[in-house]
Amino acid sequence: MHKFGCHKLWQPTARESFSGPFxxxxxxxxxxxxxxxxxxxxxxxxxxxxxxxxxxxxxxxxxxxxxxxxxxxxxxxxxxxxxxxxxxxxxxxxxxxxxxxxxxxxxxxxxxxxxxxxxxxxxxxxxxxxxxxxxxxxxTDLSAVTAMVARGEERLAGLYASSQAPAMWQLIGGLGPLTRAELARALGVTRRTASQAAQALEKADLATLRPGDHVLAPKRAHRAS
Known part of the structure; x- marks a missing residue:
């Protein structure tokens, strides 16, 4: 055994050569x-x-x-x-x-x-x-995701919203700000359906539509003082 914990068990063999940064x-x-x-x-x-x-x-x-x-x-x-x-x-x-x-x-x-x-x-x-x-x-990530999903369910409960709103919330909550076109492609829906879901998230105070680039961005949870 090598002094750093290595065993010399492997012998090199011919392998395919790769190119590029990866x-x-x-x-x-x-x-x-x-x-x-x-x-x-x-x-x-x-x-x-x-x-x-x-x-x-x-x-x-x-x-x-x-x-x-x-x-x-x-x-x-x-x-x-x-x-x-x-x-x-x-x-x-x-x-x-x-x-x-x-x-x-x-x-x-x-x-x-x-x-x-x-x-x-x-x-x-x-x-x-x-x-x-x-x-x-x-x-830590799983705890944050669990809290994020629960927050979305709580805010959207009892609110007449697009059926795509929960899935859209999970997307922007996990990935960050996305355009409605990107969200429509990710969810496999029309841009109109994506816009309706985005409006529902805005109404639930879960997200905001940035005026400059029309990106839907998640809002942070308000911390109790």
Missing amino acids: AAADRALERLDALLPAREPLTALTEWLCQLREHEVDFLEGGSEEVLIEGRVFQRFAARGSAWAASLAAAMRPQLFALGAAPLALAELAPRELFRAEPERSLPALLASAIGAAAGDVA
């Missing part, structure tokens, strides 16, 4: 898929990160480097690695944690500190912290 995420996803299904998420993620650190050089953080500018030597941080790509790949596989399809995805499971040349702690310990933080973020 090539690193594609490679990370390939390696993660090769380890799935996994009974122990932490063990699988540790092995996956070891592979990225040892066989995908662009994932390692570059540390600092010396540069010569007008005859003077300066220290600067080297270009960032591809930790973002690893986090993206892990977020695309929520089944690793027996979760359903996104949006129940754990984000930022691969912070930059996992790819430092000399991590301050072992990879399993760093991963455990990242998983705990990501799970906490999901719990």
